[in-house]
Amino acid sequence: MLELDCTGDLVDHALVNLPWQDWLTYWLTDLKPPLAPSYELGLRLTDDGEIQALNRDYRGQDVPTDVLAFSALEVGVPWVADAPLFLGDIVISVPTAQRQAAPGALTNELAWLAAHGLLHLLGWDHPDAPRLTQMLAKQEALLKQIGLGAPESYCE
Known part of the structure; x- marks a missing residue:
């Protein structure tokens, strides 16, 4: 289950209606996260302005960014075996x-x-060039699965 939340006048309603x-x-079917009857996550x-405040407060970087992920799996949020597993929240800056x-x-972007963001929720990270390459390749594969391509800026 997805909880979609939108803020700001810059968020176009057509973007809310994307699938x-x-x-x-x-993607969750492909990625096979920890076994649960279902999954929940938030997408904002x-x-x-808001993403810059989150980036400053949680990452110590006082600049806007494109996406942030707050993984519930990393902080050990309790989970009941027969309940949906809450993966965390993804925040995307539409202007960025x-x-x-x-x-x-x-x-596509x-x-x-x-x-x-979803890969981060599931524990993927990119602390070095090889891991970044691996993560970007996985993102590209996920987009291909839904009939989209990677953004041009990532294919150069």
Whole structure:
């Protein structure tokens, strides 16, 4: 189950209606997270001001960023075996995504960022070049599964 939340005047209603639930469900089937009857996560589409505040408060970096992921698995949120497993929250800055996206490719950019955030929720990280390459390749594979390609900026 996906809880989608949007803030700011910059969030277009068409973006809210993207098939977020379908994408994340499909990706979770592929990624095989810890066994649970179902999964829950939050997805927040926001603006640069809010994501900058979150980035400052939780990562010590007082700048806007494109995506943040807050994994519940990392902090050991209790889980009851027959209940949905809460994976955490993904926060995406729509204005940053718009700046990064090639013309006409905002959907691809948003899907790319959602895939990146989901991988972080499941414990993936990119502390070095080899792990970053591995994570970007997995993101590209996830986008291909839903009929999208990686953003042009990542394919150079």
